[in-house]
Structure formats: C-alpha cells, structure tokens
Amino acid sequence: MVASWLDGLSREARKYSGTSVRTLYIGGGTPSVLTLTHWQELMRILHANFGLSSFTEATCEANPNSLTPELLDFLTRNHFTRISLGVQSLNDEELRTLGRIHDSRQALRAMQLVRESSLNLSCDLIFAIPGQTLRTWDYSLRTVMNYAGHISAYQLTLEPETPLARHYDNESLNAEGYSLYRYAQYMLPRHGFTQYEISSFAPDGQECRHNIAYWHQENVIALGSSAVSYLDGVRTANPRTLSAWLDGEEPEREELSPRDRAIELAILSLRTKWGIERSRLLPELEAVIASMPSDLFVITPERIALTQKGMRLGNAVWCEMLGV
Amino acid sequence: MNNIRNFCIIAHIDHGKSTLADRLLESTGTIASRDMKAQILDSLALERERGITIKLVPVRMDYTAKDGHKYILNLIDTPGHVDFAYEVSRSLAACEGALLVVDATQGVEAQTVANAYQAVEQGLEILPVINKIDLPSARPDNAKQEISEVVGIDASDSVLASAKTGEGVSEILERIVRDIPAPKGSPDSPLQALIFDSVYDNYRGVICYVRVINGRIKAGQNIMFMSNGITYPVNEAGVFKPGFTPVNELGPGEVGYITASIKTLAEAQVGDTITDANNPASSPLPGYKKVKSVVFCGFYPVERDNYPQLRDALEKLCLNDSAVTYEPESSEALGFGFRCGFLGLLHMDVVQERLREEYGVELVATSPNVIYEVVKASGEVIEAHRPSDFPDASEITEIREPYIKLSVFMPSEFTGRVMQLVQDKRGTYKSMDYITPERVRLVYEMPLSEFIVDFHDKLKSQTRGYASLDYELIGLRASELVRVDILVNGEAADAFSFICHKDAAYNRGHAVVTKLKELIPSQLFEIPIQASIGRRVIVRVNVKALRKDVLAKCYGGDITRKRKLLEKQKEGKKRMKQIGKVAIPQEAFLAFMQVDTGEK
Numbered sequence: 001m002v003a004s005w006l007d008g009l010s011r012e013a014r015k016y017s018g019t020s021v022r023t024l025y026i027g028g029g030t031p032s033v034l035t036l037t038h039w040q041e042l043m044r045i046l047h048a049n050f051g052l053s054s055f056t057e058a059t060c061e062a063n064p065n066s067l068t069p070e071l072l073d074f075l076t077r078n079h080f081t082r083i084s085l086g087v088q089s090l091n092d093e094e095l096r097t098l099g100r101i102h103d104s105r106q107a108l109r110a111m112q113l114v115r116e117s118s119l120n121l122s123c124d125l126i127f128a129i130p131g132q133t134l135r136t137w138d139y140s141l142r143t144v145m146n147y148a149g150h151i152s153a154y155q156l157t158l159e160p161e162t163p164l165a166r167h168y169d170n171e172s173l174n175a176e177g178y179s180l181y182r183y184a185q186y187m188l189p190r191h192g193f194t195q196y197e198i199s200s201f202a203p204d205g206q207e208c209r210h211n212i213a214y215w216h217q218e219n220v221i222a223l224g225s226s227a228v229s230y231l232d233g234v235r236t237a238n239p240r241t242l243s244a245w246l247d248g249e250e251p252e253r254e255e256l257s258p259r260d261r262a263i264e265l266a267i268l269s270l271r272t273k274w275g276i277e278r279s280r281l282l283p284e285l286e287a288v289i290a291s292m293p294s295d296l297f298v299i300t301p302e303r304i305a306l307t308q309k310g311m312r313l314g315n316a317v318w319c320e321m322l323g324v
Numbered sequence: 325m326n327n328i329r330n331f332c333i334i335a336h337i338d339h340g341k342s343t344l345a346d347r348l349l350e351s352t353g354t355i356a357s358r359d360m361k362a363q364i365l366d367s368l369a370l371e372r373e374r375g376i377t378i379k380l381v382p383v384r385m386d387y388t389a390k391d392g393h394k395y396i397l398n399l400i401d402t403p404g405h406v407d408f409a410y411e412v413s414r415s416l417a418a419c420e421g422a423l424l425v426v427d428a429t430q431g432v433e434a435q436t437v438a439n440a441y442q443a444v445e446q447g448l449e450i451l452p453v454i455n456k457i458d459l460p461s462a463r464p465d466n467a468k469q470e471i472s473e474v475v476g477i478d479a480s481d482s483v484l485a486s487a488k489t490g491e492g493v494s495e496i497l498e499r500i501v502r503d504i505p506a507p508k509g510s511p512d513s514p515l516q517a518l519i520f521d522s523v524y525d526n527y528r529g530v531i532c533y534v535r536v537i538n539g540r541i542k543a544g545q546n547i548m549f550m551s552n553g554i555t556y557p558v559n560e561a562g563v564f565k566p567g568f569t570p571v572n573e574l575g576p577g578e579v580g581y582i583t584a585s586i587k588t589l590a591e592a593q594v595g596d597t598i599t600d601a602n603n604p605a606s607s608p609l610p611g612y613k614k615v616k617s618v619v620f621c622g623f624y625p626v627e628r629d630n631y632p633q634l635r636d637a638l639e640k641l642c643l644n645d646s647a648v649t650y651e652p653e654s655s656e657a658l659g660f661g662f663r664c665g666f667l668g669l670l671h672m673d674v675v676q677e678r679l680r681e682e683y684g685v686e687l688v689a690t691s692p693n694v695i696y697e698v699v700k701a702s703g704e705v706i707e708a709h710r711p712s713d714f715p716d717a718s719e720i721t722e723i724r725e726p727y728i729k730l731s732v733f734m735p736s737e738f739t740g741r742v743m744q745l746v747q748d749k750r751g752t753y754k755s756m757d758y759i760t761p762e763r764v765r766l767v768y769e770m771p772l773s774e775f776i777v778d779f780h781d782k783l784k785s786q787t788r789g790y791a792s793l794d795y796e797l798i799g800l801r802a803s804e805l806v807r808v809d810i811l812v813n814g815e816a817a818d819a820f821s822f823i824c825h826k827d828a829a830y831n832r833g834h835a836v837v838t839k840l841k842e843l844i845p846s847q848l849f850e851i852p853i854q855a856s857i858g859r860r861v862i863v864r865v866n867v868k869a870l871r872k873d874v875l876a877k878c879y880g881g882d883i884t885r886k887r888k889l890l891e892k893q894k895e896g897k898k899r900m901k902q903i904g905k906v907a908i909p910q911e912a913f914l915a916f917m918q919v920d921t922g923e924k
C-alpha cells in the first residue's frame with residue numbers, strides 16, 4: 001500500500017521537477033504510517049525533484065502517540081527544523097471528549113522528546129471543547145508554553161454527522177469559545193507569544209514560514225490525495241480518496257480571476273498581524289473597510305490590519321468584504 | 325301561486341339545519357334516501373368540515389299535503405354565519421316563512437337570535453322547531469321558554485322534532501303548508517325578480533338564482549339588471565329539482581334560476597332586481613346594496629415563483645365570489661402577492677381554503693386588518709389600509725375605526741372571564757341578561773380590529789368552547805389610535821409599524837422590539853431598536869454587537885472551503901432585507917406578520 005503511495009507521489013513530484021522550494025511541510029496522516037525505510041524513500045523522491053538544499057524551514061506533523069526518538073533522529077539528520085504536535089489539550093477528560101487516542105501523559109512525553117532534540121516545537125491546542133473551563137484552558141496553554149516555541153489555537157469546529165455534532169452545535173461552541181479565545185489573546189503575548197495570525201502565536205522570528213506562504217498567496221505545491229496546490233492564480237485540488245488519486249484521476253482545477261485573487265489576498269492577508277498593503281487593496285474593499293466600526297482595524301498609511309477585536313470577528317469582516 | 329311555499333331554515337351552527345333539510349328532501353321523495361349523501365346541501369369541503377353552510381343551494385320539493393292538494397315547497401338555504409349577513413338578508417327576502425331550528429339540548433344561541441330578528445324584520449312567518457329531542461339531554465321545555473323569552477316569539481306551538489330519527493318531520497311539512505303564507509304578486513305587472521344568489525359556471529356563465537316577485541321570466545326575453553342597466557337575452561329559465569331543470573317560464577312567487585351568457589358575477593349581483601328590458605319596472609326591489617369588504621389580509625405564494633398561479637386562481641375564484649376584492653401588493657418578507665378584502669374572518673378562511681382545494685395554490689396569509697378613516701387637519705378624510713397610509717401625527721385631527729356590536733351567549737360561570745377578555749379588547753359594556761339562571765347574554769361594543777385578531781380563539785379557550793357569538797357592524801367611531809413606528813439603528817422599518825390604541829402602544833411596541841431583538845442577529849456594531857410615536861421614543865432595546873464569529877484554521881485546501889462557507893454566509897445575508905446598515909432576516913418579517921401558513 002505504502003509502496004504504491006510512494007510511486008504515486010514520485011509520479012506527481014516529477015510534474016513539478018526542478019522547482020526550487022523554500023519551505024517543506026509534511027502533514028496529514030503521513031508521518032505516523034511511514035516506517036523509516038519509507039521515510040528514506042520519501043526524502044529521496046523530494047530531493048530528486050526539488051532543490052531541497054535551499055529550504056529555510058521544514059516541518060513534520062506528528063501525533064503524541066506516534067512520535068518516536070527514531071523518527072526525531074531521522075528528521076534532524078534530514079535538516080527538518082520543526083515538529084508540529086497535535087497536543088489539542090492537556091486535560092484527559094477533554095481529550096476523551098474529542099475522541100483522541102492519546103492522553104495528557106503521552107502528550108507531555110512527546111513534548112519532552114522534541115525539547116531534547118534540536119527541533120523547534122509547535123503545539124496545536126483546541127478550545128471551546130464541551131466541558132472545558134478557563135482553568136483547564138489556562139493549564140493547557142501554560143504547560144505547552146513551557147515546551148513549545150509556537151502555539152496554534154483552534155476553535156473546535158464540529159463536522160456534520162460526527163458524534164459530537166449530535167450533542168452540540170457550532171453556534172453554542174462559538175459563544176462558549178469567546179472567553180477562551182480572548183484569554184489566549186490576553187495571556188500568550190504576555191509570555192512572549194505574539195498573535196501573528198488568527199490562530200497562531202509565536203515569539204517574533206519563530207512564525208511558521210510555510211503557513212505564512214498560504215496567507216500571502218504564494219505558490220504552494222501539494223502532493224498526495226486531497227492535497228491542494230496554488231500556482232499563479234490557479235488552485236488545483238487532488239482527488240479526495242487515496243484510490244482515486246492512485247488511479248491518476250485528474251485534480252479539480254480552479255482559475256481565480258484577477259479580481260477574485262485580489263479579494264482572496266485581502267481576506268487571507270488580514271488574517272495576519274501584518275495585514276495587507278493598501279497599494280494592493282481594491283478601492284471597493286478599502287471602502288467596505290471604512291464603513292465598518294473603526295475599532296476593528298489598525299490603519300496606517302501603508303497597511304491595514306485587524307486589531308485583536310477584529311481578529312475575533314474575522315468571519316463577519318470577510319463576509320462584508322466578499323460582497324463587493 | 326296559492327300552492328307555493330317559499331321558506332328557509334335559520335339555526336345556529338350545529339343545531340341541525342342541514343340534517344333537517346336532508347330529511348325534508350327525503351320525506352318529500354325529492355331525493356331517494358339511497359341516493360343521498362349526508363347533508364347534500366353543504367357541498368364545499370370546508371362547509372362539511374365545519375358543519376356550516378356558506379353557499380346557498382335552493383331546492384324545490386313537490387309535496388302532497390293531508391288536505392289532498394299538491395304544493396311546491398322551495399327551500400332556500402341560508403348561510404349560517406355572520407360574515408354573510410347581507411346574503412342572509414337577501415335569501416330571507418326571497419321567502420315568506422322561516423323554520424327557526426333550536427337544539428333541544430343547547431337552547432338559544434347567539435346566531436339564533438340574530439337570524440330570527442332579521443327574519444322578523446323582513447316580515448317572515450316564523451315556525452319554531454325544537455330539534456334533537458331524541459337525545460337524553462334534550463330539554464325541549466327549556467328551549468321553548470328561551471325562544472319565548474330571549475327571541476320574543478311564541479314558541480308554545482313549536483314542533484318537536486328529531487332530524488336524525490325523522491320524528492316530527494311530517495308535522496313540519498304540514499305546518500309549512502298551513503302556517504307559511506303563499507306568495508303574493510301579479511303576473512301581469514312588469515317583471516321584478518330578486519337575485520338572491522349567483523354562481524359562475526364554466527360553460528353557461530353566471531347562473532342567477534331568482535325569486536320572481538311580479539311578472540314572468542322566460543327564455544328569449546330581454547332582461548335588464550336594474551342596478552347597472554346591463555341587458556341580456558335569457559338563455560334558459562328553470563327550477564331546482566334538485567339539479568337544474570329547465571321550465572317554460574317562472575311566474576310570480578316562483579323560485580328558480582336563469583342563465584343568459586353573463587360573463588362576470590359583478591354584472592349580476594346578489595340583491596339586484598331583474599326586470600324586462602322592454603317593459604321595465606318603475607323601481608327595483610328594496611334592499612340592494614353593494615357589499616363592502618371589511619377585513620383585509622395579504623395572500624402570498626409559498627414559493628415566490630408561483631405568483632402567476634396565485635393571480636390566475638384569484639381571478640377565477642372571483643368569478644364565483646364577487647365579495648372578494650384583491651389588488652397586487654409586495655412585501656419585504658414575502659415578495660409579490662395580493663391584498664385581499666373579505667366580508668369577515670370566516671369568508672377569509674373559506675377563500676383561502678378554496679384557493680388551496682380547488683386551485684391547488686399553496687399560500688401564506690398575513691394577519692388580518694381593517695380600514696381606518698383619517699380626518700386630516702385640512703378637513704380632508706382619507707381611507708387608510710396600512711400604517712404607511714397614515715399621514716404624519718401632526719396632520720391628524722381624528723382617526724375612526726369600524727366598530728361592531730357583539731353578543732356572546734354562554735354559561736354564566738364564564739361571565740367574569742369573558743368580560744375581562746372583551747374589556748382587554750377595548751370592548752364597551754352595553755348589557756347583560758340572564759336567559760336562564762345558568763345562561764347569560766353579554767352585549768358589548770368593540771372595535772372590529774380587536775375582534776379579528778384571535779378573539780374567537782381566546783373566547784373559545786376562556787369558555788372551553790361553550791360560548792357562541794354574533795356580531796354586526798355598527799359603523800365607524802373615533803378612537804384614540806396612534807401609529808407606532810419601529811426604528812432599526814435609527815432608520816424607520818416600515819414593515820414593522822402598526823396602528824393601535826394609545827394605551828396599548830407601549831406594550832405592543834415592547835413586544836415588537838423584543839421579538840426583533842431575538843430575531844436580528846448580532847452584527848459588527850450595536851443596533852438600537854426603538855418603538856416611537858411620532859418623534860417620541862417609547863421603547864428601546866439594543867442588539868449587542870457580535871463578540872466572536874467562528875474562527876477556523878485556514879491553509880491550503882481550507883481556503884476554497886472557507887471562501888465557499890463565507891459566500892454561503894453572505895448569500896444568506898443577501899436574502900435578508902437591508903435596512904440602513906442592518907440586515908434583517910425574513911423570519912423577523914414573518915413573525916411580525918403573524919403569518920398563517922394554513923396549518924390548523
């Protein structure tokens with residue numbers, strides 16, 4: 001199975017052969033299913049097609065229960081710089097509610113492992129979990145802060161037909177999540193973690209370069225099933241199932257009009273603390289922004305960015321901007 | 325002519341009018357019992373369901389009395405509801421006598437009195453019939469006493485009957501022949517025929533149901549409608565056997581129908597007089613008036629695309645119900661529809677039901693309202709249908725609204741509650757009398773506008789269904805009414821403004837702004853919602869600003885997904901009505917209109 005996946009990946013990588021890349025991100029379920037032999041093959045494919053020597057950042061996603069010292073060792077030797085660990089919470093009750101297979105003890109052990117390596121650690125945390133309190137949230141944040149140099153805080157989003165969705169709805173979670181998110185916005189910067197994007201906190205200089213590429217609408221090559229690439233205004237989405245992708249089914253292609261690109265760029269850029277350059281902002285969008293309450297934006301002669309409050313209300317702001 | 329008897333049956337709902345009519349038809353052999361569908365006179369589904377008659381269907385019976393003579397008995401059924409008071413009066417005018425049917429277990433009810441008085445006023449001979457005497461709870465003596473005391477008609481000679489078992493039916497037939505006078509009239513005078521109903525037939529055009537008072541009418545004759553001077557040659561004259569049966573001619577005292585390829589009901593209106601175009605009568609029969617809508621509401625198609633179907637259905641429906649009026653209007657919440665006028669609430673329900681049943685149109689109806697008369701400072705008087713028709717408060721000298729006289733009959737234990745209910749609805753006490761020690765009649769005057777909004781339902785629940793009511797319009801009266809405007813974020817939202825008594829303005833204003841607060845989603849800024857009279861704000865609430873919106877991660881593939889999600893959200897917002905900077909969802913308009921989707 002993995003062998004044919006690697007074949008597919010190799011075939012797909014060849015389409016982009018010769019492109020030089022700056023950042024690498026290996027995510028999805030990949031890291032936990034590959035043996036070290038597979039890893040070696042994967043790296044060989046990547047090296048063969050892309051100028052990997054020039055990259056500035058390489059991240060590997062991992063779950064606390066599948067991260068091994070051997071993998072860490074391999075990644076270090078292969079010039080990886082970051083591990084993104086799906087901690088989610090350090091409260092066992094909350095982890096059970098989320099249906100995670102790891103517990104807080106495994107999460108702590110995994111964080112400890114990464115700290116003992118030379119890799120930077122980024123941790124994902126989830127808020128608005130049913131039963132979560134400000135106290136348990138504070139504990140998760142505080143603990144993770146001791147190990148990680150980067151924190152991503154996501155609100156729990158219920159997918160339809162999942163067990164949780166039967167008992168809760170996004171709207172009530174949204175109401176619950178308000179104070180928790182606000183607390184993260186208050187507390188993390190006091191400990192050096194600046195909010196540089198809606199969900200991302202890090203000391204200056206430790207931001208995730210790879211993610212910033214998305215928000216700045218830079219070109220991204222994505223390999224594997226359900227991976228989405230963006231190259232010069234064209235977004236291509238690979239088939240969602242592994243079998244369809246292996247069968248070589250064509251990706252879905254979406255060409256953005258210059259106008260849509262500009263709107264999308266504005267929306268994506270506004271996610272970040274740097275915001276958008278006013279020179280690149282459509283005049284209509286600037287007008288919409290001017291019609292909204294002024295405490296949502298930081299406006300300088302060169303740029304427009306969201307305030308903390310603006311970030312909390314991002315969806316509503318973008319909704320207005322989509323209407324132009 | 326001496327062998328003709330024209331009569332009708334008047335009764336309160338459920339007192340057995342239709343069953344008795346069926347029994348008369350059966351006894352006279354007009355319809356064999358095996359052919360009889362129960363209550364054949366009530367043909368509309370809604371009539372059957374509610375046990376009430378709306379549309380008149382006359383029938384002619386041949387009867388050989390005990391005196392050996394053959395008689396023609398014409399039964400003219402009357403609508404059993406106050407909405408159709410005018411039609412009732414025209415039916416009565418076509419008769420010489422009336423059976424007053426009273427339920428032996430219930431006694432006299434509100435409509436019994438109203439209809440009996442109308443019959444007396446028209447000079448009809450009243451024949452009291454105490455029905456349902458087969459029931460164990462029957463108290464015929466009490467019923468007789470109530471007829472004598474409450475209606476004021478001698479009931480000692482009443483026929484005791486059971487339409488269900490047939491008991492007393494032959495006595496009723498004999499008494500009709502004996503007590504109800506034969507019609508009078510001259511065959512040689514110029515034609516005068518009263519239209520007491522008219523229906524529309526797809527093949528024959530309008531069919532006029534007529535009672536000939538003087539003269540004769542036959543096929544080929546040129547007739548004229550006296551209210552409008554329109555003339556037609558008669559195609560066919562006939563009688564109700566039942567079923568349309570052509571005859572050579574209709575003479576004085578006779579009840580029958582004519583057809584003349586008349587295209588619209590508006591040309592042949594109930595109450596009008598038909599005369600001979602070549603030899604017209606000097607004057608029409610008394611009592612004709614144009615019926616006027618008193619209750620209005622909006623009809624909108626459930627699916628906006630179905631507007632043309634609704635329009636066609638209304639057009640067709642009006643061919644056989646000329647009392648319905650309609651004109652196009654549009655609503656922020658419901659799109660295009662029609663503002664329709666009716667004789668009353670029941671009439672409104674009937675029309676709604678017919679649109680649904682006969683024309684397959686699914687519609688929503690807005691809460692009913694009335695027409696106001698506004699006297700302006702300039703002395704000019706205008707009719708106001710909607711709050712937006714009202715001039716600025718400073719220009720108004722007086723506002724008048726339609727009033728009704730309301731009679732409620734009920735067991736005395738409910739008196740207190742009903743008085744409270746009527747007073748809450750701005751009713752003014754007129755009188756109260758005990759029909760029997762256990763039963764009370766309350767008479768109030770109250771605004772029609774208060775009556776048409778949920779009064780029936782409240783009365784029913786307050787009296788567990790034991791009360792009956794009757795009302796009549798008594799004209800316009802000055803009221804201390806105000807227009808309450810609703811401001812959303814400082815901008816007037818016309819769809820939410822309403823007219824009410826000044827004492828109710830605060831409470832209703834409060835209810836509306838509170839409801840809007842629930843229904844208007846939080847937006848980027850705080851939104852004040854105010855109720856005001858003129859420039860004076862009487863209630864204010866705030867919709868708090870949004871505090872947080874769902875924040876999801878957004879990388880690679882999420883971007884398209886995210887955009888689609890936002891677009892969906894945006895689409896939802898587009899469907900909302902924008903008032904100033906605020907988007908108001910459709911539910912808010914619907915909630916305010918108290919829209920009835922027809923589910924009962």
